Amino acid sequence: QSVLTQPPSASGTPGQRVTISCSGSSSNIGNYAVNWYQQFPGTAPKLLIYTNDQRPSGVPDRFSGSKSGTSASLAISGLQSEDEADYFCAAWDEGLNGPVFGGGTKLTVL
Amino acid sequence: EVQLVQSGAEVKKPGEPLKISCKYSGYDFTNFWIDWVRQTPGKGLEWVGIIYPGDSDTRYSPSFQGQVTISVDKSINTAYLQWSSLRASDSGIYYCARPITGAWFDPWGQGTLVTVSS
Numbered sequence: 413q414s415v416l417t418q419p420p421s422a423s424g425t426p427g428q429r430v431t432i433s434c435s436g437s438s439s440n441i442g443n444y445a446v447n448w449y450q451q452f453p454g455t456a457p458k459l460l461i462y463t464n465d466q467r468p469s470g471v472p473d474r475f476s477g478s479k480s481g482t483s484a485s486l487a488i489s490g491l492q493s494e495d496e497a498d499y500f501c502a503a504w505d506e507g508l509n510g511p512v513f514g515g516g517t518k519l520t521v522l
Numbered sequence: 523e524v525q526l527v528q529s530g531a532e533v534k535k536p537g538e539p540l541k542i543s544c545k546y547s548g549y550d551f552t553n554f555w556i557d558w559v560r561q562t563p564g565k566g567l568e569w570v571g572i573i574y575p576g577d578s579d580t581r582y583s584p585s586f587q588g589q590v591t592i593s594v595d596k597s598i599n600t601a602y603l604q605w606s607s608l609r610a611s612d613s614g615i616y617y618c619a620r621p622i623t624g625a626w627f628d629p630w631g632q633g634t635l636v637t638v639s640s
Contacts, residue, residue: 413564413565413566414565414566414567444624444625445624445625445626446625447624447625447626447627449627455632456617456630456631456632456633457567457617457627457630458629458630459626459627459628459629462622462626462628463626468628500566500567502567502625502627503624503625504624508569508583508584509581510569510571510572510581511557511559511569511621511624511625511627512569512625513559513566513568513569513625514566515566516566516567
């Protein structure tokens with residue numbers, strides 16, 4: 413139902429590398445930057461990656477973002493238990509003339 | 523430090539009015555837009571609308587146009603989201619967030635849970 417499509421769940425063991433995909437269209441990801449947010453239960457989303465692949469100060473370099481065409485990906489390397497959270501992608505949409513979001517991916521660290 | 527602090531959780535009945543708030547601190551309130559975003563289990567994150575405190579220029583998502591009103595009081599660095607008559611479908615967590623550009627939001631308010639139930 414969300415404009416941007418993410419897998420509902422992902423998982424990995426400590427130390428592994430996991431990737432989360434985000435698929436859109438030419439009206440959003442294809443022409444605009446992708447941003448990623450991390451959300452723990454009961455808290456607000458927090459900026460994790462901006463402008464496709466930039467990390468805000470304080471975000472570990474284990475987190476990285478990329479974009480190609482109308483899709484984007486978030487990669488988490490050296491997975492840690494504290495990475496267990498929901499992850500959302502977001503991009504501007506020219507049809508809406510506003511931001512659109514992915515449905516979120518719940519990451520489980522096994 | 524830039525902070526957005528929202529008002530507390532609300533429990534209302536259908537048909538009641540409601541106004542929730544988002545207070546800014548740590549930056550020039552009038553020079554940045556403020557967005558409102560709703561989060562629900564069924565529809566995830568949805569953009570509600572945006573306001574520019576400098577001149578109160580306001581835009582709404584078509585899904586929320588006519589259902590809510592976004593406003594601002596510059597004298598107290600506070601933005602508002604209000605309903606004149608709530609419906610059960612208005613239930614959700616409402617976040618205010620400062621857009622740097624596009625869908626790059628930083629920071630977000632802590633969220634206001636709105637529950638509408640008879």
